Amino acid sequence: MIYSFDDLQTKFQNYTDTKGKIRREVQAGRLIPVARGLYETDQTISGKYLAGRIYGPSYLSFDFALYVYSLIPEAVYKTYTSATFDKRKTKKYQNLFGVFTYRDIPTEAYPLGVLIVEENGYSYQIATPEKALCDKLYTISPVINLTELKELLFDDLRIDEDEFEKLDQKTLETLAPLYHSTNLNLLAKLIRRNR
Numbered sequence: 001m002i003y004s005f006d007d008l009q010t011k012f013q014n015y016t017d018t019k020g021k022i023r024r025e026v027q028a029g030r031l032i033p034v035a036r037g038l039y040e041t042d043q044t045i046s047g048k049y050l051a052g053r054i055y056g057p058s059y060l061s062f063d064f065a066l067y068v069y070s071l072i073p074e075a076v077y078k079t080y081t082s083a084t085f086d087k088r089k090t091k092k093y094q095n096l097f098g099v100f101t102y103r104d105i106p107t108e109a110y111p112l113g114v115l116i117v118e119e120n121g122y123s124y125q126i127a128t129p130e131k132a133l134c135d136k137l138y139t140i141s142p143v144i145n146l147t148e149l150k151e152l153l154f155d156d157l158r159i160d161e162d163e164f165e166k167l168d169q170k171t172l173e174t175l176a177p178l179y180h181s182t183n184l185n186l187l188a189k190l191i192r193r194n195r
Contacts, residue, residue, distance in 0.1 A: 059125035065132035142182035
C-alpha cells in the first residue's frame with residue numbers, strides 16, 4: 001500500500017516522534033521510500049502503480065504503453081515513461097521500483113485518450129494505444145515526408161505493422177492536430193491515405 005508522509009503522520013499519531021517512527025519503519029524494511037514524502041509497503045509491486053503518485057499529474061505513455069499494447073517489441077523492464085504537461089522539462093526519478101521518466105506533451109492533448117485502470121488494490125492511468133503513439137511521435141525530431149515517417153514508425157521504432165493497422169483511425173485523426181507537430185500531421189496524412 002502506498003502512503004504519503006501525511007498519511008503516515010496520521011497513522012502514527014499516537015507516537016511522540018512520528019518522524020522517528022517512520023525512519024524506524026524504513027530501516028526495518030516495512031516502508032520503502034518511493035520519492036520525497038512517499039512510501040510503499042510492498043517492495044514486489046510494479047512501478048506502474050507508483051508512477052502517477054511520484055510526479056503528476058501524469059499518465060503512463062510513450063515506450064511503456066507502446067510495449068503494453070504490443071506495438072513495440074522491446075521490453076521495458078522497470079522503466080516507466082509518463083506524460084505530463086506545463087512542466088517545461090523532463091524529470092527522472094530512480095528508486096527500488098525502477099526508473100521513472102516524465103515528459104511534457106501539449107496541454108490541449110493531455111486529457112484525451114487516457115484510461116484509468118484498477119487492479120490489485122491500486123489504480124493507475126495509462127494512455128490508449130493511439131494516444132501513446134501520438135505522445136511518442138511528438139517527442140521525436142520531425143521527419144519531412146511520409147516515406148521518412150514510415151521508416152521512423154516501422155524501422156526505427158519497430159512498430160508492429162499488424163498492431164498499427166488495428167489502431168482506431170478516427171481517434172488518431174482527432175488527436176494528431178492537437179500536438180501541432182510535423183510528425184503528427186504526417187501521421188494523420190498517412191492514415192487518410194491508407195483508407
